[in-house]
Amino acid sequence: MTPDLTTLQPLRPTLYRLAADGRSLDFLFAQCPQCRQLSFPANAPGCMHCGHAIDASAQVARPGGGTLLEYVTLHVAMVPGLSAPSIAGDIRIAEQVVEEGVIGVADESLLAPGMALRAIAVPLPSGEHYGCHFVPAGAQGATA
Ligand SMILES: [Zn+2]
Numbered sequence: 577m578t579p580d581l582t583t584l585q586p587l588r589p590t591l592y593r594l595a596a597d598g599r600s601l602d603f604l605f606a607q608c609p610q611c612r613q614l615s616f617p618a619n620a621p622g623c624m625h626c627g628h629a630i631d632a633s634a635q636v637a638r639p640g641g642g643t644l645l646e647y648v649t650l651h652v653a654m655v656p657g658l659s660a661p662s663i664a665g666d667i668r669i670a671e672q673v674v675e676e677g678v679i680g681v682a683d684e685s686l687l688a689p690g691m692a693l694r695a696i697a698v699p700l701p702s703g704e705h706y707g708c709h710f711v712p713a714g715a716q717g718a719t720a
Pocket residue numbers: 608609610611612613623624625626627628
């Protein structure tokens with residue numbers, strides 16, 4: 577079953593939104609008017625690189641994804657609705673910006689540090705929202 581993700585709302589609308597393909601996610605960054613670097617999340621009060629003040633006009637959307645730095649399998653559900661075991665990872669989503677995310681693969685053997693990941697929307701059990709999973713950039717959205 578592939579629900580129509582365009583009918584769902586993002587669980588974290590300040591962080592990401594559905595991309596034009598209806599499956600991938602765009603991440604919402606703030607691009608600093610001073611140093612041009614990206615900060616995340618976009619609603620931060622100042623640039624995380626140089627401290628320059630940023631406001632809503634600095635927001636830019638970029639294809640969600642990044643580089644997998646490290647990961648760990650979690651054997652208990654951290655969040656209601658998240659299945660266990662699941663894999664959490666640190667992903668560098670922009671220069672000097674590292675976020676923790678859920679890796680949507682069946683097991684760690686499919687992962688390696690340094691691999692490219694992309695962010696996809698996954699429907700949540702509520703039936704109203706989608707969340708964010710990272711999958712290997714080459715995969716066609718297969719997710720646990
Ligand atoms: Zn800056």
